[in-house]
Amino acid sequence: MMKKTTTKLTVVAKGCTFALIVGVVLQFAACSKNKDINPSDEEILSKKIEDIIPQQYVDSLTKLGFTINKGTTPPNIDGSYLFKPFTIKSSNIPYDTYLPGYVLIDGAVKLYEQSASDFSIKMLGKNFVGAADTSVVTAISGSGNKFTVYGKVKAYRNGGYNFYAFLMSGEKDGNNIKNGIAGIMNIDDSHTGPGTIAKGQGRVAFDGDYTSGPTDFNSKTAVITEKNTISSKPSQIK
Incomplete structure (x- = not known):
């Protein structure tokens, strides 16, 4: 061998x-x-957005005509703005009586403490998901004057609660927001009560005169009740 x-x-x-x-x-x-x-920066922002709203629901909102403004250099949008006339653009809710063109109660949003380092921002809303909305986690993307805010709202109704994605896009124009549009979608109905829209259902609405001017957010009073939350039946709330 x-x-x-x-x-x-x-x-x-x-x-x-x-x-x-x-x-x-x-x-x-x-x-x-x-x-x-x-x-x-792109990885930080992508993870933050994914934690708020999974991509499948972003896709659902874009199919309803919602605009996503991408990028890691959004404008500073701290301030309070009024959406009036707040007008339905589209819906994927079966038999929804809020048809395109339906004018809703005026929507008011307060945006503050925007951070350029981690893309966080705080958001309060009135007459979007419910009479009064507080986003539990929020992020912002965009570039130039265009932006998109991504929020998650916990809303109670009929003995249960749901988590909704609350998105808003637009273009900063001086003290105003131009072409403001908002999207609402149920992203977690595992603890829902009766008479509430299902997971994956939502609406898109826009400012009908395409200019959302500054407003005194605290003067926009709203009575907070369980029924003042997005539902599968017509009410004063979106």
Whole structure:
């Protein structure tokens, strides 16, 4: 039987190959770790948005005519704005009596504490999901003068509660928002009560004169009751 001869050159070659493999693995691990430690702005924003509203519901709202403004350099939109006449654009709710063109109660939104570092912003609304809405987690995207705000609202109705995505897009124009549009969609109905729209159902509405001017948010009073929440039946609330 022929004896296998291992030369020093072979050993050195194998050593070099092993060192090369180890080097590549360590470099890949270092890059992956560095990516986790220092994520890009796009990665930070994408994760924040996904935590608020899964992509499938974003797609559903865009099919209803909602506009998404992407980017990591949105304008500063801190302020309070009035949506009037707040007009239905579309709905995917079966037998919805709020047809396109239906004028809703005026909507008011307050946006504040916008952060350029983590794309967070705080949002309060009146007559969007319910008579009074507080987003539990919010993000903002956009570039130039265009923006989209992504919020999640917990709304109570008939002994249960649901989580809704509350999105708003527009273009900052001086002290106003131009082409303001809002989208509402149920994204979690696992604790719902009767008479509430189902998961995946929602509406899109817009400012009918295409200009949402500044307003005194605190003067827009609303009586908060369980029934003043988005439902499958007509009410004063969207």
